[in-house]
Each structure stands twice: as C-alpha cells, then as structure tokens.
Amino acid sequence: MPKQARLNGIKSFRCYTIEEAAEVSGVSPRTVRNWASDGLRVMDDTRPALIRGDDLRDHIKTKRESRSTKTKIDTFYCFCCRKERAAAEGMADCEIKDGRAKLTALCETCATVVSKPVAEALITQIALTLDLKITRH
Ligand SMILES: [Zn+2]
Structure with a gap:
C-alpha cells in the first residue's frame, strides 16, 4: 500500500511549493507531481509553481474517498490493479455456506484471483450479468 x-x-x-507540499503531506515530490497531473490545481504562472493549501487538502480528501468506493454488484476490487474490475469472461464461482455467499473470479485485466462476500439474496440478481457456477455446502 x-x-x-x-x-x-x-x-x-x-x-506551498511542490517540495513543501510533499514535506507537509508526508509523500514524495514525485507523488505531488502525479497529483498535479491528476487534477490538483497548481499555480504554474509563478516560479516556483505553487499549490494552495486548501487545494492540496481537497485533493487528498477526494483521493481517500475514491479509494474506498464500493464496487458494483457484479464487479470486484482487484488488489493487483488497485481498481474495480469485471470478472474475466463474465464468469465467477459462487460458494454458498451457512447463508453466506462468496464470489470468486479472475480479474479481467491481470487475471489475479478476486473475490468478495455477497448476500445470498443478491445472487439471483448477480446471475443476470455474471455466469455463476454455484456450489452449495
Ligand atoms: Zn487486476
């Protein structure tokens, strides 16, 4: 992480300059430059380029929120891609045990195994978009 x-x-x-912004938020200057290309407002008509504190705060907050976004009902969070991904070939295994269901699939992008718990009640709905192989224990 x-x-x-x-x-x-x-x-x-x-x-803040890029270096100061990095220092105060505890990241590398390179990270701050990435943020700048990712929407963080930089006043680059000044030398050195400056970042307003409130813009910096807003950007970090938005990043935090987007990291914790929930996946859609038929998608998975891939820890390898660090993104929400669909299941490869639209297929997933569904294991049901004691009223709990667990979906397991392969990330469509990197083929890492992805999984998530789902409510058993949602399976019918998930089966509309995913080809589920259901195993009951
Ligand atoms: Zn992936």
Whole structure:
C-alpha cells in the first residue's frame, strides 16, 4: 500500500511549493507531481509553481474517498490493479455456506484471483450479468 498522505498540518491559506507540499503531506515530490497531473490545481504562472493549501487538502480528501468506493454488484476490487474490475469472461464461482455467499473470479485485466462476500439474496440478481457456477455446502 502507498503511504497515506497526511492532512494535518496543511494550512488552507498557505501556498506551498511542490517540495513543501510533499514535506507537509508526508509523500514524495514525485507523488505531488502525479497529483498535479491528476487534477490538483497548481499555480504554474509563478516560479516556483505553487499549490494552495486548501487545494492540496481537497485533493487528498477526494483521493481517500475514491479509494474506498464500493464496487458494483457484479464487479470486484482487484488488489493487483488497485481498481474495480469485471470478472474475466463474465464468469465467477459462487460458494454458498451457512447463508453466506462468496464470489470468486479472475480479474479481467491481470487475471489475479478476486473475490468478495455477497448476500445470498443478491445472487439471483448477480446471475443476470455474471455466469455463476454455484456450489452449495
Ligand atoms: Zn487486476
């Protein structure tokens, strides 16, 4: 897992250089440059380029939220891709035990095994979009 960026200590009304922004949020300057190409507003008509504290805070917060987004009913979170992914070939194994169901599939992008628990009641709905091989114990 990447290092969690810190919010504490970022002052909303201060401006930071890339290096200062990296320092105060506990990440590398390279990470801050990645954020800049990923939507973080940088005032680059100044030399050096400056980032407003409140923009920096907002960007880190948005990143945190997007990391914890839930997957759709028929998709999986792939820890290898670090993204929501569909099941390869639209196929998944579904294991049902004691009223709990677990879906296992392969990431469509990198073929890593992905899985997630689902409510048994949702299986009929999931079976509309995924080809499920159901095993009951
Ligand atoms: Zn993957």
